[in-house]
Every structure is written in C-alpha cells, then in structure tokens.
C-alpha cells in the first residue's frame with residue numbers, strides 16, 4: 625500500500641540551526657554545511673524506499689539542500705523523477721523549506737541539442753527537469769560544465785533569462801576553469817543575476833580548486849563554494865580499506881574504477897584512517913571536516929547509499945563556524 629501524506633518532519637530539525645548553516649557567499653541564502661547529492665543512489669535502479677529513508681533522515685536533521693542534475697540516476701533522469709515522487713509523497717508541504725538545485729551540461733539526449741552549453745540545450749533541459757521533479761521552479765540552476773565551443777555569453781545569458789522567467793531563483797556554475805569563472809562572475813553581476821555558487825571537486829585527495837585558484841576567487845568575490853564528491857566517491861571512508869565490498873560503487877565500476885585503488889593510494893588511505901582514529905573520528909568525518917575548514921567553503925555535497933552512512937557524515941557538520 626502507498627503511504628501518502630504521512631511523513632511528518634522531525635519538529636526538532638532546526639534545533640542545532642546556529643551551527644548547521646553557512647551563508648552562501650555574499651547572498652541572502654544560508655545552506656547547510658552538509659548537503660545531500662542525488663547522483664548515484666536515488667535513481668531508477670535504487671530501491672525507492674531506501675532513497676526515501678535517506679532523504680527523510682537528511683531533512684529531519686536540518687539538511688535543506690538537495691543537489692540534482694538532469695542526468696542523475698541511473699538511468700538518466702530517474703533521480704529527478706524519484707525526487708518528483710518524493711515531492712508528491714512527502715515533501716510538498718515543505719517546499720519552501722527546501723533549496724533544490726539541478727543542472728545541465730553533460731549528455732542527456734541524442735543529437736546536437738542534448739549536451740554542453742547552448743541556450744537551446746539549457747532552456748529545454750530545465751523545462752524537462754521541472755516536469756520530472758514536479759516543481760514550478762528550482763532554487764538553483766547550474767551550468768554543469770564549461771563548454772569550450774559555445775560562447776560563454778550565450779550560456780550566461782541563458783542563465784540570466786532562466787532567472788527572469790522565474791524557472792530558477794539563483795544560478796551557479798560547476799567545473800568552469802578560473803578564467804571562465806572570472807568572465808561568468810562579471811557577466812552575471814552586470815546582468816543583475818549575481819553568481820550564487822561555484823561547484824567544484826575539493827577533497828583530501830584532490831585540491832584542484834585551491835591549487836588553481838577558484839576557491840580563493842569565490843571567497844574574494846562573495847560567491848559561495850560547494851564541494852562535490854567530498855569523500856572521493858567513498859575512497860575517503862572505511863569502504864575500501866579491507867577489499868572491495870560487493871555492494872560498493874567501485875564494484876559497479878562505472879565512475880569509480882578498481883584501478884584507481886593502487887597500493888600507494890591504499891597506503892595513504894590507511895595513514896589517513898589512522899590520523900582520523902587519533903582524533904577520535906572516522907575517516908569520513910575527518911575528510912569532511914577538512915573541507916569545511918577551508919576558507920571560502922560553504923558546504924559539502926555528500927552522497928550516501930544508506931541512512932547509516934549519512935548519519936556518520938552529518939557528524940562532521942558540527943564543525944564550528
């Protein structure tokens with residue numbers, strides 16, 4: 625039997641709120657330090673009730689930001705479809721307490737208009753996303769990646785117009801190199817649609833946004849920064865310290881392949897795990913804390929394939945400030 629309309633969010637979900645949220649750059653938006661990503665564990669292949677339990681646990685603990693994209697699943701589109709189902713089943717009464725993002729930029733449908741950064745693609749993709757998610761608007765819409773062939777102004781003007789159409793309240797960019805980020809910041813500011821946030825991969829194993837300067841640029845220009853794959857898809861947890869579990873992302877082998885787990889990396893992970901133990905933390909907690917301690921970071925987007933994983937990850941959110 626379908627259990628519609630019986631989810632009641634925990635009344636204590638904002639009790640820790642002084643310490644739960646950070647201001648996103650110089651904007652009016654507060655985001656939870658730990659956000660929840662829908663990339664891999666909320667698709668059509670995943671048990672709906674498990675995804676549902678994870679989202680309930682998140683929201684019950686003050687996690688108000690859910691991060692999606694057109695191609696999350698698998699299969700593509702199904703994470704948004706499941707989110708639409710969650711809206712209908714549970715979250716409609718809480719819509720104004722949620723900050724929902726989606727993106728377009730990677731391959732989504734066949735032919736020349738289902739990929740990259742054209743106005744044609746971004747506009748059509750967001751319309752499709754809204755239908756799948758059963759939403760009138762998203763809080764945040766991202767260009768998912770830098771397109772070296774489309775004029776940046778075309779992509780950026782599409783973002784401006786999406787906000788003017790009321791289909792998104794704010795815009796962000798993900799994985800744009802520093803020089804393109806600079807162009808985006810200026811263009812969007814001059815068109816009254818300030819860049820809210822930059823999404824980049826920053827974790828203990830990959831510090832590119834620090835080394836390349838995107839994090840510092842965001843900090844100096846009042847743009848929020850949110851880290852994706854903060855646990856390096858599970859490497860920065862106890863998941864692979866003693867082999868490759870059958871139910872793990874690496875065992876599925878699509879975006880995290882076995883050959884990344886070299887003896888050198890495994891040794892490094894064991895060392896980090898020992899450091900975490902000395903601090904009385906799990907490796908996952910230490911890894912998330914490290915990111916949240918970097919100047920300019922607003923939030924980390926964790927993935928979790930179970931409520932237990934999410935519960936561990938949320939402990940890192942109690943870091944001060």
Ligand SMILES: NC(=O)c1ccc[n+]([C@@H]2O[C@H](COP(=O)([O-])OP(=O)(O)OC[C@H]3O[C@@H](n4cnc5c(N)ncnc54)[C@H](OP(=O)(O)O)[C@@H]3O)[C@@H](O)[C@H]2O)c1
Pocket residue numbers: 660661662663664665691692768798799823824851852853854855856857858859861862863871872873874908925926927928929930932933934936937
């Ligand atoms: N902008 C972009 O281009 C981009 C790219 C990638 C991701 N993202 C966003 O970032 C989000 C997070 O990415 P991600 O899923 O790669 O994040 P992640 O948090 O680095 O990895 C999540 C995976 O790590 C494992 N894990 C998480 N917590 C654990 C714990 N406490 N103990 C043991 N294992 C744990 C789980 O693996 P198992 O599944 O094996 O259990 C989980 O599926 C995505 O959902 C998406 O919203 C954006």
